[in-house]
Amino acid sequence: DDDERITIQDNIESNVETGTWRISKFIDSGDDETNDFAGYVFTFESNGVLNATNGVNSFDGTWSITDSNSNDDSEDDLDFNINFNLMNEFEDLNDDWDIISQSSTKIELIDVSGGNGGTDLLTFVKN
Numbered sequence: 001d002d003d004e005r006i007t008i009q010d011n012i013e014s015n016v017e018t019g020t021w022r023i024s025k026f027i028d029s030g031d032d033e034t035n036d037f038a039g040y041v042f043t044f045e046s047n048g049v050l051n052a053t054n055g056v057n058s059f060d061g062t063w064s065i066t067d068s069n070s071n072d073d074s075e076d077d078l079d080f081n082i083n084f085n086l087m088n089e090f091e092d093l094n095d096d097w098d099i100i101s102q103s104s105t106k107i108e109l110i111d112v113s114g115g116n117g118g119t120d121l122l123t124f125v126k127n
Contacts, residue, residue, distance in 0.1 A: 008078065009065050009067065009078055012065055012078070012080075012099070012102050012107070013046075013065055015102065015103070015104045015107070016044040016063075016107060016124070017044050017045070017046050018104070018126075019126050019127065020041045020042065020043050020126070020127045021041070021042040021043075021044070021107075021124040021125065021126055021127060022037070022040065022041060022042065022124065022125060022127055023037040023040065023042070023122065023123065023124060024106075024123045024124070024125040025121055025122065025123040026092075026093075026120075026121070026122050026123075027119070027120060027121040027122075028092055028118075028120055029113070029118030029119070029120060030118060030119070033089070033092065036089040036092075037052075037089070039054040039055075040052045040053065040054045041053055041054070041127060042124065044063055048062050048063060048064055049061075049062060049063075050062060050063040050082060050084075052084075052090065059084060059086060059088075059090055060084075061082060061083050061084035061085065061086070061090065061093075061094075062081075062082075062083045063080070063081060063082050063083075064081045065078055065079065065080055065081070066078070066079050066081060066096070067079075068096075078099055079096040079097065079098065079099075080096070080097040080098075080099055080107070080109050081095075081096045081097070082094060082095060082097065093122065095111045095120065096111075097109035097110065097111050097122060098110050098111065104126070105125060105126040106123065106124070106125045106126070107123070107124045108121070108122075108123045109121070109122040109123070109124075110122075
């Protein structure tokens with residue numbers, strides 16, 4: 001039911017808004033690009049701002065969790081949306097990701113693109 005799904009969404013939001021995170025895995029259509037984000041710390045702010053900084057560079061994007069299907073109450077239908085309005089490696093993170101798994105210390109995201117069938121994987125772990 002709606003309440004259960006909202007609880008899952010609130011739970012994920014409250015988890016990611018706590019502490020700072022780093023990317024432990026980023027696979028872009030089969031290419032491991034995790035190292036592009038080495039040293040970056042991510043903060044998911046409650047106002048929807050997603051900040052990434054490595055102490056020298058700091059980038060702001062947006063994040064949100066939306067429900068892509070109101071007929072089902074599983075976390076499979078929640079989209080984890082990331083958008084950096086940038087022309088650099090952070091642009092590769094832009095997507096409405098599907099959530100594979102989530103806990104207070106790790107969130108695993110996946111996107112299967114319709115065009116070439118490539119699969120992208122993105123995992124954040126808490127610092």
